Amino acid sequence: MDRDSIRKGLDRWGRCGMVIAAVLCILLLLLMVLGLLWKSWPILESHSLAGLFLSSVWKPHGGQFGFLAFIVGSLCITGVAVLLAMPVSLLTTIYLSEYAGRRIRAVMSPLIDLLAGIPSVVYGVWGVLVVVPLVKDFLAPLFGRFSSGYCVLSAGVVLAIMILPIIIHVGTDVLKSVPQGLREASLSLGANRWETVKHVVLRRAAPGLLAANVLGVSRAFGETMAVLMVAGNVAVIPKSAFDPAYPLPALIANNYGEMMSIPQYDSALMLAALMLFVVVLGFNLLSRWVFARMELHISG
Amino acid sequence: MTANTHIEVKDLNVHYGAVHALKNIHVSIPNCQITAVIGPSGCGKSTLLRSFNRMLDTMDDVRVTGGVLVDGENIFATNADVPRLRRKMGLLSQRPFPLPMSIYDNVAYGPRIHGIGRRSDLDRTVEKYLRMANMWDEVRDRLHEPAARLSIGQQQRLCLARGLAVEPEIILADEPTSALDPISSRHIEHQFRELKADYTLVIVTHILRQARRLADYVLFMYLGELIEHGPAAELFENPREDLTKDYIKGTIS
Amino acid sequence: MRKKIEEIAAKILMIGATVVVAGMVVLILGTVLWRGLPALSWEMISQTPSGGYYLGKGGGILNAIVGSLLVAGGATLLSLSLALPVALCLNVYFKTRSRLAGCVRASLDVLWGVPSIVYGAFGFALMLWLGLRASLLGGIITVALMILPIMIRAMDEVIHMVPREMLEASDALGATRWEGAWKVILRQALPGLASAALIAFGRGVGDAASVLFTAGFSDRIPMSLAEPAATLPLAIFFQLGTPFPEVQQRGYAAALILTAIVLAASALARLVSHRAGRYVIR
Numbered sequence: 136m137d138r139d140s141i142r143k144g145l146d147r148w149g150r151c152g153m154v155i156a157a158v159l160c161i162l163l164l165l166l167m168v169l170g171l172l173w174k175s176w177p178i179l180e181s182h183s184l185a186g187l188f189l190s191s192v193w194k195p196h197g198g199q200f201g202f203l204a205f206i207v208g209s210l211c212i213t214g215v216a217v218l219l220a221m222p223v224s225l226l227t228t229i230y231l232s233e234y235a236g237r238r239i240r241a242v243m244s245p246l247i248d249l250l251a252g253i254p255s256v257v258y259g260v261w262g263v264l265v266v267v268p269l270v271k272d273f274l275a276p277l278f279g280r281f282s283s284g285y286c287v288l289s290a291g292v293v294l295a296i297m298i299l300p301i302i303i304h305v306g307t308d309v310l311k312s313v314p315q316g317l318r319e320a321s322l323s324l325g326a327n328r329w330e331t332v333k334h335v336v337l338r339r340a341a342p343g344l345l346a347a348n349v350l351g352v353s354r355a356f357g358e359t360m361a362v363l364m365v366a367g368n369v370a371v372i373p374k375s376a377f378d379p380a381y382p383l384p385a386l387i388a389n390n391y392g393e394m395m396s397i398p399q400y401d402s403a404l405m406l407a408a409l410m411l412f413v414v415v416l417g418f419n420l421l422s423r424w425v426f427a428r429m430e431l432h433i434s435g
Numbered sequence: 436m437t438a439n440t441h442i443e444v445k446d447l448n449v450h451y452g453a454v455h456a457l458k459n460i461h462v463s464i465p466n467c468q469i470t471a472v473i474g475p476s477g478c479g480k481s482t483l484l485r486s487f488n489r490m491l492d493t494m495d496d497v498r499v500t501g502g503v504l505v506d507g508e509n510i511f512a513t514n515a516d517v518p519r520l521r522r523k524m525g526l527l528s529q530r531p532f533p534l535p536m537s538i539y540d541n542v543a544y545g546p547r548i549h550g551i552g553r554r555s556d557l558d559r560t561v562e563k564y565l566r567m568a569n570m571w572d573e574v575r576d577r578l579h580e581p582a583a584r585l586s587i588g589q590q591q592r593l594c595l596a597r598g599l600a601v602e603p604e605i606i607l608a609d610e611p612t613s614a615l616d617p618i619s620s621r622h623i624e625h626q627f628r629e630l631k632a633d634y635t636l637v638i639v640t641h642i643l644r645q646a647r648r649l650a651d652y653v654l655f656m657y658l659g660e661l662i663e664h665g666p667a668a669e670l671f672e673n674p675r676e677d678l679t680k681d682y683i684k685g686t687i688s
Numbered sequence: 689m690r691k692k693i694e695e696i697a698a699k700i701l702m703i704g705a706t707v708v709v710a711g712m713v714v715l716i717l718g719t720v721l722w723r724g725l726p727a728l729s730w731e732m733i734s735q736t737p738s739g740g741y742y743l744g745k746g747g748g749i750l751n752a753i754v755g756s757l758l759v760a761g762g763a764t765l766l767s768l769s770l771a772l773p774v775a776l777c778l779n780v781y782f783k784t785r786s787r788l789a790g791c792v793r794a795s796l797d798v799l800w801g802v803p804s805i806v807y808g809a810f811g812f813a814l815m816l817w818l819g820l821r822a823s824l825l826g827g828i829i830t831v832a833l834m835i836l837p838i839m840i841r842a843m844d845e846v847i848h849m850v851p852r853e854m855l856e857a858s859d860a861l862g863a864t865r866w867e868g869a870w871k872v873i874l875r876q877a878l879p880g881l882a883s884a885a886l887i888a889f890g891r892g893v894g895d896a897a898s899v900l901f902t903a904g905f906s907d908r909i910p911m912s913l914a915e916p917a918a919t920l921p922l923a924i925f926f927q928l929g930t931p932f933p934e935v936q937q938r939g940y941a942a943a944l945i946l947t948a949i950v951l952a953a954s955a956l957a958r959l960v961s962h963r964a965g966r967y968v969i970r
Contacts (some may be wrong), residue, residue, distance in 0.1 A: 138550045139519065148865035153777035156770055160840065161795040163833070166809050174813045226705035232700065243706065246713045252954045253716060253947060254894025256921040260943045262718045263928060264723055296712050329695035357803020358895035360921065365927065384897065391901045408809035412802060419801040423794070427959045490856060522862030532853045535876040535967045545861040581967045599951045601861050
């Protein structure tokens with residue numbers, strides 16, 4: 136074989152291999168759905184959907200797997216986290232992209248990266264050291280309640296901080312996509328900065344900012360380690376923010392040791408993983424759909 | 436096809452999506468001369484040039500009909516060997532794009548790919564083409580420095596040497612001096628005049644004076660159509676078409 | 689007048705929020721430093737746990753430090769071997785508005801959002817299917833899957849920044865796209881690619897949920913891929929879970945070590961991408 140045909144062969148086969156590798160990434164996603172579905176099929180087959188999702192009776196030894204307490208636990212914690220994170224992150228995003236000078240941005244940007252880089256188990260440690268005592272000794276008594284500190288509120292606070300960076304990051308990209316001309320037009324009509332932000336920038340960017348929060352929600356929903364360490368992990372539907380909760384990821388993480396020894400337990404935990412996957416997928420697709428409609432290119 | 440035709444364009448039509456970028460181009464480009472393609476920006480000059488070495492392939496939504504014959508061989512034929520075709524043509528772009536490697540490796544990139552492995556052969560090749568691009572004396576002591584350290588004018592000459600090193604027959608240049616200072620531009624133009632003894636050169640330019648200085652043959656394009664073509668002296672002195680007259684006088688640009 | 693007051697109020701709120709965000713970073717890092725530093729000792733970093741370490745006896749967490757580095761390092765290498773071809777392919781072989789490329793990127797974005805515990809569960813199912821037990825290899829495979837989308841999308845962005853004309857220059861010399869990808873694009877993007885790999889490494893080191901079922905835990909430093917490996921995040925988690933204050937103390941110190949490793953990786957990533965390589969064209 137002459138040199139040129141070797142070169143061309145390499146190009147053709149290399150191209151084939153690379154395209155296959157790229158297609159593998161799509162397949163990985165499908166494989167994940169199928170794998171989780173396959174492993175959780177036994178329990179979906181032997182239990183009614185109502186028994187699984189609308190019951191809060193969790194007795195693996197008795198073959199009863201009611202996920203309601205875990206689902207509600209996850210929702211509560213995520214809800215608290217988003218309620219706390221949304222205003223702070225939105226205000227910060229607006230400040231950093233509309234008001235702050237280059238100096239402040241140069242300081243804040245690495246700080247936010249830092250926040251995003253801290254491992255979740257370290258957030259957990261911090262939660263145990265700071266948030267739990269704060270809730271137990273200060274916040275709960277303030278409302279006349281007793282709490283061990285390991286509760287929905289603590290988990291929500293820790294999660295809120297964890298999702299701040301992603302909301303700010305994506306939100307900044309969204310605001311950057313608002314054309315400068317719009318701001319100038321508004322300013323030249325005599326509006327001040329805040330009015331311009333309120334009436335022009337935010338109106339234009341609202342769907343994107345909302346989608347940034349949805350992305351934050353999906354991140355919060357699947358977060359495991361930090362929540363596991365501060366949520367209390369009691370399989371009962373929480374009645375207030377000071378009660379412990381047992382979110383889905385913590386359920387999976389906590390029981391991996393036993394799951395092979397009790398019949399169908401492994402299948403139940405895989406179902407929990409599948410639920411997480413589906414919910415997170417849904418939120419993700421929703422926010423990406425908004426970004427696509429706004430013709431934004433966002434990764435993260 | 437006349438005896439000294441090198442590139443023959445036959446009923447070439449190019450569409451980008453809905454845009455009809457080249458309309459029924461039919462022209463022969465002579466061997467061993469400098470052919471200048473002139474016309475206002477957006478008239479399709481660059482597209483024409485990029486169709487010669489099938490660089491159009493890399494763009495989205497491109498539809499090409501008709502043909503371009505180089506040495507009598509249709510480059511748009513489905514079985515055309517594109518890398519070999521491209522090797523026949525050196526391309527000089529508007530801005531120099533040196534490769535992210537040393538000066539030496541930039542020139543040696545093509546020869547290495549095409550099979551020169553021996554160090555002594557490579558050394559000789561690199562020297563030969565750096566000399567041909569008239570920059571050997573400037574860089575002989577710093578051959579292994581990154582190409583990025585050269586001035587922009589030197590980078591463009593390096594790109595010329597790099598293109599020459601694959602031993603093409605044709606040199607395509609897309610506004611090759613538009614990013615350069617006047618002195619570097621002069622260097623490049625001087626180079627071109629020397630090269631036309633051995634190579635066919637096609638130069639896209641929007642600088643009329645440059646076309647007058649360099650060209651033996653001229654193509655005038657307007658809105659995707661080839662309005663007029665002919666020997667430079669004839670076209671500049673006695674343009675047949677009104678559009679050409681207006682363009683040369685500067686009423687349209 | 690009202691306009692003015694409203695703007696000032698809004699501004700105060702915004703600055704307040706920004707200060708809160710910055711304060712949180714300082715607060716978290718400060719807490720970890722303040723609680724971890726007193727418990728940190730040379731013994732912790734340099735020794736494996738002796739018997740009864742989790743009851744307060746002597747030893748260190750060298751097993752977990754080495755285990756984490758092995759898991760994350762192995763995963764980074766494994767992931768790299770798929771990420772690099774995919775990222776190159778997306779930019780070299782696919783046209784800029786290719787449907788398939790769009791599909792691949794969308795899948796990667798979704799995979800990026802999948803929680804690491806789901807990767808853990810999936811990796812566990814995968815290992816059962818392959819007949820693997822919780823081991824270094826299992827951890828490496830799972831973490832590699834988890835950091836794959838992070839790495840590819842980061843690399844994709846880096847390679848996307850390489851001027852298109854550079855690839856065309858290589859084309860015009862009669863090079864194939866394969867040659868252009870590996871000889872030109874790779875060299876130009878190298879600092880950014882290294883930085884992307886480091887970012888992915890940092891993510892791999894810090895993640896606990898994905899290695900929980902797949903890497904196992906052991907007091908020994910793993911000597912082969914088939915042995916279980918301890919990881920730092922899990923070591924922290926277990927130490928905090930004991931009722932003994934001195935063990936918990938060491939958990940804080942371990943958290944400090946983990947934070948230091950992760951931050952060092954991200955600092956190095958920044959450094960590498962800013963101090964670009966010698967030959968990179970700017």
